[in-house]
Amino acid sequence: MRSKFTHPKDAFDYYDQNKDGELDKDDFKRLLKEAKVSPIIRGLVAEFMIQTFDANEDGTVNWDEFQTAIGETDLK
Ligand SMILES: [Ca+2]
Numbered sequence: 001m002r003s004k005f006t007h008p009k010d011a012f013d014y015y016d017q018n019k020d021g022e023l024d025k026d027d028f029k030r031l032l033k034e035a036k037v038s039p040i041i042r043g044l045v046a047e048f049m050i051q052t053f054d055a056n057e058d059g060t061v062n063w064d065e066f067q068t069a070i071g072e073t074d075l076k
């Protein structure tokens with residue numbers, strides 16, 4: 001989620017592997033893998049991120065929720 005992507009939507013689409021418009025736990029695990037997060041805590045962190053960003057509580061993070069998330073964490 002750094003210089004590799006010119007726009008946050010590029011990052012979102014890249015990690016949304018099955019292109020359903022939502023980042024699920026597996027998508028986050030892949031993101032965390034690339035961020036070099038230890039496999040031991042990857043599942044926990046993925047769970048935590050979804051719980052934190054999932055505003056409508058459907059278990060996945062959609063583009064709107066992702067935008068809110070990056071807006072709050074200043075990763076733009
Ligand atoms: Ca997906």
Ligand SMILES: [Ca+2]
Binds near residue numbers: 060061062
């Ligand atoms: Ca959601």
